[in-house]
Amino acid sequence: MKLPERPLGDAIRLNLMPVDVSAGTNYPIAGLYSFGRGFIRRPTIDGSETAYSRLFRISKDQLVMSKLGAWEGAFAVVPDEFDGAFVSPEYPSFDIDSSVATTAYIAHLVRWPAFWERVNPRGSMARRKRITPARLAEIAVPLPDLEEQRRIASRLDAAEERLKEVGRQRDYSIKLHDSLRESMFSNEQLGEPARLGDVLTLERIPAIIDPEENYTQIGIRSFGKGIFHRDGSLGSELSKLKYYEIRPGNLIVSNIMAWEGAIAVSSEADNGCIGSHRFLSFKPTESVDIRYLSHFFQSRQGRELIKTTSTGTVLRNQTLSIKHFENLKVPLPPIGEQKRVASILERSNVIQGRVATQGELSNTLTRSLLHAAFSGKL
Structure with a gap:
């Protein structure tokens, strides 16, 4: 049964509670996540730390929206823990008329993706522009x-x-998994240090690119989340970078994101794929289980070691030095224990x-x- 619809303005009323900002006074600040994920607890600030002359207090059970983020679901009803928090003028607050709507119903309604589309329909030129309280009040919503x-x-x-x-x-x-991994690589469990260059060999097999052939490139997700495949591309559509073949059973290292855990073991599913020069492929000797090394580099100790091999001052672009990587000394227990x-x-x-x-x-x-x-x- 289709629910009756009414303008949202029948159920909400704009109610701003401005407070003059004073130096020496603390203001607990709140914001909103997009996609209906609720409030963000921002750091408490002193009045001297903001350019705003006024902030706005929000109260429990009010509806709050982000003018700039409303089109992608930046709405929420104020829960107990955010009662009395402060927001900038970009976050208008509304009282909910209890004779027309329940707080719980409105809280769920504003998390509905179809509601966000009504706020700003697909293809609208207003997308990414501020949504005003007047515009919000006009929107027709299911209101039984x-x-x-x-x-x-x-x-x-x-x-x-x-x-x-x-x-x-x-x-x-997830916490159990992380704890298990850390316990496996605790100092008392580890073996004698081995130089990586003695147990791994950089393997670079140039890919001969045919403009008419289709190629699948690999990528590596950070935080140990493995290798993924990009959409296929014709050789003529590839960039001018150098490309190399990916063989299964190798340690694949992103030379720009290794510090963030972009290290993985290639599998049979990756055989025949290609990777740019930014993906280093290392073939193991018989003295090392490549899976062990991959897991080690996701541990706290392994991540710290990797950071010592990366150069560059830009946080998101720290290039791994092959020489430094090969000279790393990694504790390796006997192969059976690995x-x-x-x-x-x-x-x-x-x-x-x-x-x-x-x-x-x-x-x-x-x-x-x-x-x-x-x-x-x-």
Whole structure:
């Protein structure tokens, strides 16, 4: 059953609470995440630290929006922990008329992606421009009677609580995985230091690019999240960079993002792909399990070592020196112990992959529930 619609302005009323800013007074500052993710706790500031002469206090159960970010879901209802926080003039606040709408219903409504589209339709030239309170009030939204609003909000609250529990379990699983990895590479577990250049060989097989052939390039995600494939491109569409073949079973290192964990082991799925000169491929000797090294470089100790090989002053562009990398001394236990540690962490990685999939499914389910609720199908 399609829900009746009314202008949102029937349910909300602009209510700004300006406060003159004074030096020597502290102001706890709040902001808003995009995509309906709620409030951001920003650092408390002294009045002397802002150029604004006035800030605006927000109160529990008010609706707050970001004028600049409204088009991508920067809305939220003020929870207890942000009651009394301050925002800039870019964040207007609204009282919710309890005779027309419930706070819980509005809190869910503003997280609905279709609502964001109504705020600023696709293709609108106003995209990325400020949304005014007057514009927000004009938007037609599903607004049934209070009893139906309470029913919808109650069902969404219950579903959300179950999904939050999934999220808590996911976070706990990630912490366990990180703790397991750190314990595996604790000092008392590690073996004698070995120079990387003695156990790894830089392997560079130039790719002969045919303009008419299709090529798949690799990339490496930071924080140990592995290799991914870019969309295929004709040889004639590739840049003028040098390209090299990717062979399975090698340690692939991004020479500009290694410091952030962009290191991975190539697999059979990567065989036949190409990588630019920015992806260094190292072939292991029989004395090292390449999986062990890859996991080691995701540990705290490994990340600190990698940082010593990277040069450059720009945080996001610290180029790894091949010479420095090959001269690194990495503690290596006997090969049998390397395989044992690698196997344990590989199994843990599989579990983490399943956990990540659960997180993606939770996000999809949340969007589906919101769509069903405000389409009259819940």
